[in-house]
Amino acid sequence: MSIFLAGHKGLVGSAILRKLRKKNYKKIITISRKNLDLLDQKAVHSFLKKKKPKVVIIAAAKVGGVYHNNTHGADFIYENLQIQNNLIHGSFKNKVKKVIFLGSSCIYPKKSKQPIKEKYLLTGKLEETNEPYAVAKIAGVKMCEAYNKQYKTKYLSLMPTNTYGPNDNYHTNNSHFFPALIKKAHECKIKKQKIFKVWGSGKPLRELIFVDDIADACIFFMNKNIKDTIINIGTGKDMRIKDYVNFLIKKLKLKVNIKYDNKKPDGVFRKVLDVNLARKYGWKSKISLEKGFDITYKDFEKKYKKNQ
Template sequence: MNKNSKIYIAGHRGMVGSAIIRKLQVEGYDNIIYRSSSELDLTRQADVEQFFKEEKPEYVFLAAAKVGGIHANNTYPAEFAYANLMIESNVIHASYQNDVKKLLFLGSSCIYPKMAEQPIKEEYLLGGYLEQTNEAYAIAKIAGLKMCEYYNRQYGTNFISMMPTNLYGPNDNYDLQNSHVLPALIRKFHEAKASGAEEVVIWGSGTPRREFLHVDDLADASLFLMKHYNGNETVNVGTGKDIPIIELAELVAEIVGFEGQLRNDPTKPDGTPRKLLDVSKLQSIGWESKIKLRDGIRSTYQSFLQSHIGAV
């Protein structure tokens, strides 16, 4: 991939897509194309095919997706299945039709079985039942990475897949009902501090363990794999370290400056008991995460203040 290569970022306004654009621009790539959802509906096959026919991108980062936390996934499974299946099918097929040199598909670690052995190796895929609360999203993402594999096998394409762990960072979704756990905690603790609340309720038991990767690290890994990896097998992307949700909540409270009490609500779902990725394959290729969790949460909170509050 040369600095003047024509690169399409699908999902450029999202947390992942915008981070990839920032990384590419810093590295000197200036021939980047993208369209907003109002300009190009990726669920519409004819529109996607016309876009690829006209623009002829050489490289594609497929970061567009309908995403959300446990509540959103559990409440709108049909929407998550439909939107994600359509987006990835249309973009992958149009990339094949228009001779895209290389495509990177971004999946999700929720594709792995709920009770998978820890840390989770790439080969554990389809080895057991999925977590029911995000099954629709996971099935759609599994279909996407399998499409890349099948197109490579049948058509000789170079479509690679990466499976990121839980992501956080600038441009995240902070909606308390539909966001992931870390941005939800940031907003909860910020609002509790601002209102003088004495207590913040944490969903579930607090015992599940999760791994968190800053989206700027993810963008760095995306460009690294686009440059250096051509295998047909998917690649896990994470830090190789996890943390109990209750300890994560305590860390966020400390960074935000909330000094009240934390109370667990065991009536709310926990989701998968543990989800830690085995990142030895990625490390063997030559990439490791750089941003520490405390530093990443601190910078993300500052980003939240700037974008949602208007002042630091």
């Protein structure tokens, strides 16, 4: 079974690649951005026609945290729509048997009931700070649904919750909340800083999943016949951002005072996924925050030293 993995160098894509290799998949197709621009429809369609994969996994996307989403909305909606349109329609044109489209839990309404079921999609307004990205991902979900309905294809959308792990983005302004906290905690440790500054009030609740669990879910569902077109991928558990801060302080043995910047936006107050559908099919997350953090922090330390 030949598999084209789009976005193999990103956080999620690199984890999927590691997992595929570990499970001895031999026909894995990857290509760098330099050699294939996923925004170029003609180039994408030609590539799929030439390579003829049986499965396409769409882990390629433009992603970022609250600040970057809020200031670069046009880039987020254009690039994500273009990438997924080219890959989904290109897969259809070239008779790809199965597509796995990776979305995000931010597709759900801002004031969604908790925990969030798949059926809550499009039942309310989105969180304003990442609306362009969310709209693009919703379009991808609905595109897969429409092709399944009209053409009897087998395109599946997996919706992961907040993700962390090796190869994450730790940029000060455009990373997600947990990698941003890891970087701040590390700098408190090595620079012996006494103040740990945290974006927002620390009160919002967030669910986290280790990236290898997402990779495991992709391969699990790739090999299943699935009737549903959208499945949540998460742990089903959440904590306050304050709790994650305290977790890092304990792990890194910091002696600091926490300073919350209440002028910064909190985003959605609570966002935890209902993962009962995934469990019904036989999949659940396996890696604890403790274990996932230890693996992530080793990778972070290497990269941090290299960039100094």
